[in-house]
Amino acid sequence: MVRTAEDSVGSTGVAAARPSLLYVVKQVELAARSHMDEVLKPAGITALQYTALTVLRRRDGLSSAQLARNSFVTAQSMADMITALERRGLITRRRDPENRRAMLISLTDEGRELLAAHDAAMDALEERMLSGLTARQRRDLESYLNRCRTALSDVPPH
């Protein structure tokens, strides 16, 4: 893991690296995920599963469908991950008393401990990613990215 992007982008100062920003975002996410997977491998979970768990830590009691929308995947895809996490004992599900078709998802103690055990490593990874930026630039980056996310999320046609 942590494949070093030797032949990486940039370098070739040549003509218009076409989908520049779209591409750079992907590269950063790819690199970050690669590192995350390496950190999380001993724990036996993937970066995607870890992310889902962090969402649950912040917002307990979501349904699988809500989680899916939050992650831009279909409910079926999310269901695959949910069953994997439930089988591992990291989450539990219960019927929503106020909406009997929904299943509310919560972290188990084990899930919470697993997250806590990796907080430091994730903070370090984020710090490494941002190491070339000033505090001001970090705030700007976050702001810009949030605007990008919003622009892509707003319902277009339909």
Place this chain on the structure above:
Amino acid sequence: MVRTAEDSVGSTGVAAARPSLLYVVKQVELAARSHMDEVLKPAGITALQYTALTVLRRRDGLSSAQLARNSFVTAQSMADMITALERRGLITRRRDPENRRAMLISLTDEGRELLAAHDAAMDALEERMLSGLTARQRRDLESYLNRCRTALSDVPPH
């Protein structure tokens, strides 16, 4: 596709959305990929395959291994995609005359046409993503992201 992130992040102005920037990058990439998949679906290729093709357009004659490093995946993973793209007639491979173990990959005319047919849509998508940013902010964003990518790519310990 194009799942709207209703219950999205932000909103809850509460305490520290922990892995903030790591998470936002993922969200943006996820949203962008979702839109890309929708645009590319009629052409029968995934966002990942499209990205690999754009890399080849920019840098013809890469080997599968180089392409893999560029994408932070293993050579085996990349080989899967390569065979899929070759089977579809979008790329061709030939032995490197100067290194007889390597296979050099190039786009076919069909592959080039497929890319060209989607340039406009991809430009539009990027424009939409950046619609909330000024030209100056776009340049800054690109600069910051490139610094992030570099910071994550540089070989750490070993």
Place this chain on the structure above:
DNA sequence: CGTAATTATCAGGAAACCTGTTGGTCGCAG
């Protein structure tokens, strides 16, 4: 020369995606 590194490739499998379908539940308009 012989060992290590690189490239491709095969086998096998897990995870993450998808479409399509079904059944239960809820909201609401008729």
Place this chain on the structure above:
DNA sequence: CTGCGACCAACAGGTTTCCTGATAATTACG
């Protein structure tokens, strides 16, 4: 209150993307 549409979960079945592990050919180097 009945029926229709929206929503949620789940099952079946499939593809793509990724992985580990192993093998073979080629190249680089001590």
